[in-house]
Amino acid sequence: MIYEFKLFRNMSNKKYHHAYEKERLKGFWQITIAGIILALLVGAVFVVVNAQGEDNNAKLVKEPDIKVASADNATNDNDCIKENLLVYEDGKWVEKEIIYPWSNCFDLKNSEKFDGFAYENAEKLNVEELKKEAKEKLLSLEINKMKEQERILNISALIKRIKETNNFIEGMNKKEIFRFVFREVVVEDVAKKIENLGSYGGLAINEDEGLVFVYLSNKKDKEKVKEILKPHVHKGANVVFLKGKYTEKQLLEQKRNIREINISNVATLTASLSLNGIIIGLREINNETLNDIFTYLNIMKIPVNNIYIEKATDCEEFSRNAKYRPLFGGIKITLGNGACTQGFVARRSGESGVITAGHCGYTNVNVYQPESPEYIGKVSINSFSNNPSYVYADVAWIPTILEICSKMYENYEVIGKIDSGGWIGEQVCKGGITTGETCGQVVERHKDCLPSGSGVWRYDQTIASFYICPGDSGAAVYKKYESCGEIKVNICGVAWGTCPQWSGSGYAGAYSSISNVQKYTGSLSVSDIGWCI
Known part of the structure; x- marks a missing residue:
């Protein structure tokens, strides 16, 4: 042809x-x-x-x-x-x-191309110090949650949250504490600073080893990166430099x-x-x-x-089934193009609502949970409105007057969001009505995808190696932290289908990052909705 x-x-x-x-x-x-x-x-x-x-x-x-x-x-x-x-x-x-993802498959110890200070200057990990950092970070998230709700920070409520936070961190094993501190404290701090360097060409992480891989087109910026990471070396953080052309x-x-x-x-x-x-x-x-x-x-x-x-095979867009009240993430909804997954609940400008994939149903279509006649609202914002040739997010916003709560179907508490959608090498999961919860690693960002039969490009999408099938569209993509069987999550984005990163692999879920979603919805609060029983 x-x-x-x-x-x-x-x-x-x-x-x-x-x-x-x-x-x-x-x-x-x-x-x-x-x-x-x-x-x-x-x-x-x-x-x-x-x-x-x-x-x-x-x-x-x-x-x-x-x-x-x-x-x-x-x-x-x-x-x-x-x-x-x-x-x-x-x-x-x-x-x-x-x-x-190369950041998790790179053999540093045996690599002749190694350049950095991983395995060299990192001090011995102090678990108690890591616990302290983790508690401070998690507590700050809880306090911000209360502030966003415009609640009065009464002493009894605050003491209760401090106790719950401490118990959650104390129940983590050493590896999980390290992952939490590395991702939520170290990476959140250093990534923004490294991205602002003029020669920055990309960043990936290895959560298990505490490695930050940085592409630099100008080797003079190496010392700046070391200074940025220096305050975190005692937490096990290390850097690996890679020569980038661009x-x-x-x-x-x-x-x-x-x-x-x-x-x-x-x-x-x-x-x-x-x-x-x-x-x-x-x-x-x-x-x-x-x-x-x-x-x-x-x-x-x-x-x-x-x-x-x-x-590349064609990207495909894909369209827990009981009735649930209050509404939360990871359950079935029915709208214009059939059944999809209700990704997560949120508030925007004081309005309560739910998020799903935009291709599931267009503006003003009725939405039901799990199906008709259980009406929950109408689609009021859709990224595909006005017949665009491209979108940055496959997303729809559905306002509702029903009660909502910040948890996922698996009973995970939502504690925040990751606007970037996750870094290369980072493990993320999605919870959809067809395949349930599946997890994988972020393998690519900034990927443009053209689903077969769609005609509308999805620009700057994130690709992860989790499994996804029809019906999972709209599912929340999230980052998990576990302690004694209790799991808390940060929302990373909205899954909409597959956009294969490698040929023949079915494990290539595509999702729109929170930052891209918010280009259409405006700022979303995902963890200020109270705690579901």
Whole structure:
């Protein structure tokens, strides 16, 4: 099948289209002349003029021997998934093995490329000190919850929460305390500061080892990162430096430029902070498409050696079943396009409501829990209103006058939200009505996805290795902390379907981060709703 390259999405980029045609003609004549000269020199009896990319100097792509990972040839070793991507080297596209999520699969102790102070300067962990930090953090979340509710901080209520908080932390094992402090105290503090560095090119974490991986395009910023992390070294935090060619800002700009090309064969587009490059996901990989991508990249002056090609199946958007009052997260709702999952409950500007996926039902559609006639409200905000060509979140807001409470179906208490949606390497879970609770690690951020049959791109989505099926759409994605059987969670985003990160793997849940959700809903309070019995 031949994939026709239409004009750029933005007609103001018409010059790129003309430049593309010019470049193709120029390349054709260059290759033809070169072929004639070569034939004369060697006394050849024929001239190759249809250029299949055999001449590296012509910078045309050679038809690759494609062996993209599938369910049969992908490996899974301690949650490390290997995939073969195509990269451009020495004038042709070649395979390169990539491991996801690399931050949890990187053997630091045996790596010659190690650069940082992990396993070197970290002081011996003091569990009691970690407990103190954890209690202070958790208590601050509880106090903020009361303040957001505009409650009077009466002494008896505060003492009760302090006692509950202390009991929760004391019940954690050493590993869980470390994970909590590392994620909620260390990463929340250092990530924002590191992101502001001019040479910042990406960040990932390894929760179990307490590692912060940082891409830097300027090695001079290493000392700044060390200073940022220095106050947390005694908590077991360490840094690993990775040389990046590009800053995050440059990667996102490259992705925005590539978006302008209207290629029907493209299913996904990612500004990959884990690879410090751009991943283009093709439904079908063929020589013609690769040649055209190469030409367009040259026209837009985007380095082709910064591009990774993956075989991507189509993204799919997916549409606990008893009646529950009060309303909470992770239960069945029925609306315009069938059954979906009620993700989480929240308040916005004092209004109570519930969140689900936008593709489940459009504005003003009636919503029932679990089904008709149990009416709970109408969709008042939908990211797909006004027929957009792209959205940053697949989300709908449903105001309700029914009582709501800040917990999940599994009886997890919601204590807050993570606006970023989670860092690469971080473990997150989702709770949907079809597959229940499934968990995995964040493998990619800033991924653009075009679901089959939709026509609406989802920009800057987060991908995690959890399992998701139809009916799970709208499910909350959350971060868990456990103590003596009690679990508290932070909301990370809203799951809407699959957008495969590696070919053939069913474990590739796509979700919209809280920060993207709030572009449509405004600020949401998720933990100021009281405690459900």
